[in-house]
Amino acid sequence: MSHIVVVxxxxxxxSAARALLADGRSVTVVDRNPAGDxxxxxxxxxxxxxxxxxxxxxxxxxxxxxxxxxxxxxxSVRPTHFPKLAPWLLRFMRSGSKSExxxxxxxxAALNAPIYNDYLPLLDELKLRHELHQVGALWVYETxxxxxxxxxxxxxxxxxxxxxxxxxxxxxxxxxxxxxxVVVKAVMTPQxxxxxxxxxxxxxxxxxxxxxxxxxVSGEALAxxxxxxxxxxxxxxDFDQLVIAAGAWSARLAKTIGxxxxxxxxxxxxxxxxxxxxxxxxxxxxxxRKFVATxxxxxxxxxxxxxxxxxxxxxxxxxSDALAKLxxxxxxxxxxxxxxxxMGHRPTTPDTLPVIGFSPRRNDVIHAYGHSHCxxxxxxxxxxxxxxxxxxxxxxxxxxxFSANRFS
Numbered sequence: 001m002s003h004i005v006v007v008x009x010x011x012x013x014x015s016a017a018r019a020l021l022a023d024g025r026s027v028t029v030v031d032r033n034p035a036g037d038x039x040x041x042x043x044x045x046x047x048x049x050x051x052x053x054x055x056x057x058x059x060x061x062x063x064x065x066x067x068x069x070x071x072x073x074x075x076s077v078r079p080t081h082f083p084k085l086a087p088w089l090l091r092f093m094r095s096g097s098k099s100e101x102x103x104x105x106x107x108x109a110a111l112n113a114p115i116y117n118d119y120l121p122l123l124d125e126l127k128l129r130h131e132l133h134q135v136g137a138l139w140v141y142e143t144x145x146x147x148x149x150x151x152x153x154x155x156x157x158x159x160x161x162x163x164x165x166x167x168x169x170x171x172x173x174x175x176x177x178x179x180x181x182v183v184v185k186a187v188m189t190p191q192x193x194x195x196x197x198x199x200x201x202x203x204x205x206x207x208x209x210x211x212x213x214x215x216x217v218s219g220e221a222l223a224x225x226x227x228x229x230x231x232x233x234x235x236x237x238d239f240d241q242l243v244i245a246a247g248a249w250s251a252r253l254a255k256t257i258g259x260x261x262x263x264x265x266x267x268x269x270x271x272x273x274x275x276x277x278x279x280x281x282x283x284x285x286x287x288x289r290k291f292v293a294t295x296x297x298x299x300x301x302x303x304x305x306x307x308x309x310x311x312x313x314x315x316x317x318x319x320s321d322a323l324a325k326l327x328x329x330x331x332x333x334x335x336x337x338x339x340x341x342x343m344g345h346r347p348t349t350p351d352t353l354p355v356i357g358f359s360p361r362r363n364d365v366i367h368a369y370g371h372s373h374c375x376x377x378x379x380x381x382x383x384x385x386x387x388x389x390x391x392x393x394x395x396x397x398x399x400x401x402f403s404a405n406r407f408s
Contacts, residue, residue: 015383041199270303
């Protein structure tokens with residue numbers, strides 16, 4: 001029986017472990033803190049099936065300066081991190097041409113297509129199907145101009161079978177009465193869904209993997225050396241094949257075998273307000289300001305923003321407070337003075353495509369990370385693809401666009 005080591009106990013790594021165990025593999029999952037705080041469950045809790053258009057699109061670059069100088073804006077870059085970020089930014093800008101946008105959208109649409117086919121059986125195994133609310137999401141706009149500017153984006157997504165029903169402000173308020181008069185236009189995406197608590201899904205999946213025979217090792221992976229994973233403290237773990245699924249830390253491990261990957265921590269912030277005074281029935285996406293509000297068991301979670309500051313800089317929870325202030329513009333009855341603030345590291349590539357596939361240098365190492373905002377969404381699908389690669393089954397989609405080779 002082949003022994004597979006999976007580095008990372010987030011939703012992607014655990015989903016890979018589940019699929020590998022189903023194939024009869026021996027699996028060890030390694031993580032610095034297997035049950036600790038992760039982007040896998042400190043997120044907006046959505047299955048974002050419509051998220052097939054890359055972050056870098058034609059014309060976006062002209063909006064960036066305004067965002068950077070707006071204290072409530074969706075983007076922040078710490079000056080000390082800028083020199084390290086420069087190669088990533090250059091590739092990000094190159095990815096914003098129309099031809100690149102269309103190529104990337106096609107690849108992401110293929111990856112997103114089987115989301116529910118992969119997710120619903122997993123939730124049945126976890127006895128958590130009731131935790132998923134397939135009630136769609138509502139995208140809301142403050143201005144007619146911004147709504148009109150997104151028309152081409154909606155049409156592109158529609159061309160891949162995604163549903164975007166256009167509404168006026170009053171129709172939006174009939175769906176979500178908590179919305180204020182500032183909302184003049186909206187779009188309903190019925191294929192979207194959200195969880196009561198994404199942490200419950202990740203915790204239950206980790207427990208299931210251990211019960212099925214996976215070994216869980218707590219420790220930091222430092223390097224891949226031959227057929228050994230070198231751990232902090234001098235411990236080595238032997239493997240037949242290894243899966244890198246360590247989120248924003250994955251590029252460090254990939255570098256030890258010579259694989260260069262442009263990967264950044266797109267630090268995301270949120271605030272979860274237990275007594276918000278606001279009732280929503282679905283996730284609401286504030287399209288112009290790039291953040292969301294999701295009703296969850298523990299309260300209203302308001303999340304978004306993108307901060308580039310690396311993996312070690314302390315969190316700036318003023319970003320969480322800014323999100324609460326922004327939300328009050330749309331949700332006038334929001335009580336935003338008391339909530340739990342959070343920051344997590346979203347592993348993001350400059351072209352928005354995750355890295356999924358064999359190492360260009362070794363056929364015993366598989367990359368599975370870089371899902372940006374969609375790790376929770378794409379975890380089970382990526383796990384299945386990893387198991388298919390190990391088993392040498394023909395992939396269900398073309399994995400070429402996701403190869404680490406593109407950064408060579």
